[in-house]
Amino acid sequence: MKKVFAILFTVFIGISCENHAEKSSEKKCPENTYWSFEGRDDQATGGIKMIPIETPKGTFNVWTKRIGNNPAIKVLLLHGGPGMTHEIYESFDGFFPQEGIEYYYYDQLGSYYSDQPEDLSLWDTARFVEEVEQVRKALDLTNDNFYLFGQSWGGILALEYALKYQDNLKGLIISNMVPSIPDYMKYNEEVLAPQLPKEVLDKIMQYEAAEDYGNQEYLDLIVQHYYPKHVIRLPPEKWPNSLNRGFSHLNPDVYVTMQGPSEFGVKGDATLKNWDVKDKLNTITVPTLSIGAQYDTMDPKQMEWLANEVQNGRYLHCPNGSHLSQYDDKEHFFPGLVSFIKDVDTGAFPKEK
Template sequence: MKKYSFLPALLLIFFISCGPQIQEQDSSSSVTVTYLDFSNRDDQFEGGIRMVPIQTPKGEFRVWTKRVGNNPTMKVLLLHGGPGMTHELYSCFDGYFPSEGIEYIYYDQLGSYYSDQPEDQSLWTIDRFVDEVEQVRKALGLNKDNFFLYGQSWGGMLAMEYAFKHQDNLKGLVISNMMASLDEYEKYAKEVLGPQMPAEVFAEIMQIEENEDFDNPRYEELLLEHHYQHHVLRMPLEEWPEAVMRSLKHVNPNVYVYMQGHSEFGITAGATLKGWDRRADLKNIKVPTLVVGAGHDTMNPAHMEWMASEVQNGRYLFCPDGSHLSQYDDQKVFFEGLIRFVKDVDQGKF
């Protein structure tokens, strides 16, 4: 997980916009559809974009979605990280899903840049976000015969929480770059990742955190050089994809800080996600589940491999060269594994 002002670590990811015409066969009705044919769709006017109304305890708001492609049995809803990041992290999905005929939906959660951004902090709870995802599912006509839910980082946490409550609506679940315990995440960050830095650098970072001096420009400077480029996205900053930089520019710090806090090595005391732990509940997830871990992630890959063994019907995808955004820095392994999972589940091979 990361914090806004300075490149959040709880980044989370995926989507498309154009591509070749691909034919998919509907196994249930033997009806062939054209992948990029928008005719007779209610979102044709804006090319797949739809503002979905969401009912909340504080009134009605709207969230932004964009549907890409047509496939009656494979529809992937992408949950971005943060909280408060954007769907833009998943732009690279455009390079892979269309050629495989997999339909997917970009989605900015309430409070994120392309959706409404109310300032009432009482809206930023896990339960309300789960209810929001359920309302989006219904509005988009997703169901157990076609609905794959993908979540990365905070989105992975949200995907788990949705599955605990609504897994009967799912065909498949993907938990990407997210552990099942934030205390374990913090332990891994401080005991494993931090000590990989030069000792004096890590000591200075910890001192800044202890002083809660998060606005100190030195904090961001040290993290950019010694942490982000090694564990968030393993590329020199000047080579980070434009879509990633755009998402960082658009992050909503009010949502992020309230739920996650400022720290890059755990959850700040007082943040609402502090203490979140669902390890004991993973065994209740029965839907086919893919857990994605990466060799250089901010999240412990061994923990995520364990998660895949805890759910009733799990598979582990390891991206050895990847970090928190492994869809970019271990892209071939990431997409080959993700596409194989979606197709295996769809074809009854999982």
């Protein structure tokens, strides 16, 4: 029985490769099939590569891991935070492989699986853009196959990369990130915060005013009341293990430098506090998917506006989702994401009106 199954599986993979080759700019699936490492230079490490990155402060290594083989579709995943890890994307393992999508986990410099230098000057958006470009070159991603996915802070990084290097992209995905931090702050203060129980909001604001961001009661209020409404719509005790590991591996130096010490917005002298690229979006011509969610910390209307502001965009709305809609609205998130990638791959991508 096992032998029969193996034969059928091999036949199925072969048929899938043939069908994909016809639709993907005459590219062919590798003979070694989607899961094979045969003939790859990362075979001995199971797809993991430590990529050397040149910075103004020296050379450091960042961690990447490849899943699958598809010469026509390669997706690089940019995690949020800043200072989070690739672990928040482990849910992609349940959806991308069966679609034949090759994808790359990647811990940015300073994140848990990569080098973690202590020089705070490295936590700069422009430097991160150059890091992504070096990773792209090391992984041999080209405008024939390179899709860049960024969520939250990763969305900021993906937008900044596209504004400088969009000629290297085949597709761009901005997930759960608006193009303006000041607009995000306004939405948080005027729309989201008032939805909290008054006594909870008053207590949070007391800690915010005192800048007592490390107070355990403050953190508990955020995790128990704000996160389950707008970050991941599950009670904390039901959060997936991958997310818990990601939170436990967060690098606070990177996070606080760029995002600030508050869990309730971008505060203090955080480097991202005034970030805004709204007036530059119309220069982006590469096919772009913007993903918003009904209960997100980011205004979904702004995400829809972003999709219409770029020259070749599509908006995907997750009606049941929040900031991490790959977990709490996977029923809309993944089909819409896969559909965009495949539409671009086959040349069927239209700008939806």
